[in-house]
Amino acid sequence: MSEEVVIPGCFLGEGVTAGEGTFVEENRVYSMVYGLVKRDKKEVEVIPLSGKYRPKAGDLVIGKVIESTFSMWIMDINSPYEGLLRLSNYPKRIEKEDMQKEMRVGEMVITRIKEVEFPMRINLAMDDRKCAVIREGVVIEIAHTKIPRVIGKGGSMINLIKKKIGCNIFIGQNGRIWLSGSDEKIELAAETILKIERDAHANRLADRIDRFIKEKKKGKGKNAK
Amino acid sequence: MQNRPEKLINDGVRLDGRGPDEIRPIKIEAGVLNRADGSCYIEWGGNKVLAAVYGPREAHPRHLQDSRKAIIKYRYNMASFSVEDRKRPGPDRRSVEISKVSREALAPVLMLEYFPRSSIDIFVEILQADAGTRTTGITAASVALADAGIPMKNLVSAISVGKADGEVILDLIREEDNYGEADMPVAMITETGDITLLQMDGNLTGEEFIKALNFAKKGCESVYKLQRRSLIEKYEKSCSD
Numbered sequence: 465m466s467e468e469v470v471i472p473g474c475f476l477g478e479g480v481t482a483g484e485g486t487f488v489e490e491n492r493v494y495s496m497v498y499g500l501v502k503r504d505k506k507e508v509e510v511i512p513l514s515g516k517y518r519p520k521a522g523d524l525v526i527g528k529v530i531e532s533t534f535s536m537w538i539m540d541i542n543s544p545y546e547g548l549l550r551l552s553n554y555p556k557r558i559e560k561e562d563m564q565k566e567m568r569v570g571e572m573v574i575t576r577i578k579e580v581e582f583p584m585r586i587n588l589a590m591d592d593r594k595c596a597v598i599r600e601g602v603v604i605e606i607a608h609t610k611i612p613r614v615i616g617k618g619g620s621m622i623n624l625i626k627k628k629i630g631c632n633i634f635i636g637q638n639g640r641i642w643l644s645g646s647d648e649k650i651e652l653a654a655e656t657i658l659k660i661e662r663d664a665h666a667n668r669l670a671d672r673i674d675r676f677i678k679e680k681k682k683g684k685g686k687n688a689k
Numbered sequence: 690m691q692n693r694p695e696k697l698i699n700d701g702v703r704l705d706g707r708g709p710d711e712i713r714p715i716k717i718e719a720g721v722l723n724r725a726d727g728s729c730y731i732e733w734g735g736n737k738v739l740a741a742v743y744g745p746r747e748a749h750p751r752h753l754q755d756s757r758k759a760i761i762k763y764r765y766n767m768a769s770f771s772v773e774d775r776k777r778p779g780p781d782r783r784s785v786e787i788s789k790v791s792r793e794a795l796a797p798v799l800m801l802e803y804f805p806r807s808s809i810d811i812f813v814e815i816l817q818a819d820a821g822t823r824t825t826g827i828t829a830a831s832v833a834l835a836d837a838g839i840p841m842k843n844l845v846s847a848i849s850v851g852k853a854d855g856e857v858i859l860d861l862i863r864e865e866d867n868y869g870e871a872d873m874p875v876a877m878i879t880e881t882g883d884i885t886l887l888q889m890d891g892n893l894t895g896e897e898f899i900k901a902l903n904f905a906k907k908g909c910e911s912v913y914k915l916q917r918r919s920l921i922e923k924y925e926k927s928c929s930d
Contacts, residue, residue: 469920469921469924469925471835471844471916471917471920471921472798472835472840472841472842472843472844473798473841473842473843473844473878473880485840487800487842494842494843496800496840496841496842497835497838497839497840497841498835498836498838498920499838512838513838513924514726514727514836514837514838515726515837515838515839516726516744516745516746516804516838518803518804544744544745544746544747544804544806544807545747545806545807546747582756582805583756583757583805583806584804584805584806584807609838664927665924665927665928666928667928
């Protein structure tokens, strides 16, 4: 799994479709960020190695309520921009006085990015099945660029963790991950995910993680005795 | 301060043994600070510079926000211990000017329209100075920006050229800067040849100027290679182990 690392301004090809992380100048495609090149049949794209989360309509994210005004909640979505959840985008009809009962400042919420208006005004909605206020478990934060590694190809990595540890995991596209289950399971899952973040580009990551979980479980068993 | 050496160039050999068009040894390392979004440490001859990039993040105060693009803040700061005579800490006329020209040297490569209303904050700390700190700072800041994952068209490389003992020279050291006839920092987008910063202290003839610019171009090419390598090395390090 040798990958092609590029820095901004690297020539990537001519006459190919410019995907994310690239720009076009005189029909030639160049990289726009420091990252890894991904080439499809026709398209070339650069997956960034670092950077801030740029909100995209349709993404499911985990937000943290930072303010509750008379008509909306303002949320920190781990991005340079705040997310706004207006009362009109809330699934239930509630009175303004009851807003504090629904979600309080400091609480974590699974929410969907409904639209991104000019200039980067982020409207949130609770119109997905998974949307909910988080009232149990733990939310951890990793670099959002490492989220695809945590999910793995076709969800292979996340399924491995879920199966081996038996913990409920929800992954927000903005780099926040919600874990719920027993305390030990949460701890092990959090350690595993942080390990994936650290070793994101190592060879045979799945095997490594499998081994890591096994070792950790064994260690725990000994301590209990 | 020591006195002026009798000769800055002896038979084409400079005080530190370099030829006129040779650069000092350079070591660049990307991603040295954990809390910054992007960072870079550079040792360039006697210069030691640390650059950190934060953001894009919410711009404060709010009236500085631009609804069409991100704003850049650049802070060049010399540590009080970076020079022989203690430098009085804090911004002064010189560092405010350098911050301004450095910010403008980097702006052409940054794709600011990707992050409207936000701010990209660049901090450059000069830990040890030996002439050419603004060019060293720009070189380091450019790597730190790429490390922070900020969309850019290319990297900016910078180097100084000048004249001492009547000869055009590349990458001046302190003695050549203090006692030489001219000092000209240049920053450019090496791959396209676009110049984004050019200042001059002293005098050069037209011919000397062209020669100096060619030296700078050659110097920037070497600097660019080292910048690229530092970023690729950072990735490779994250793969092994």
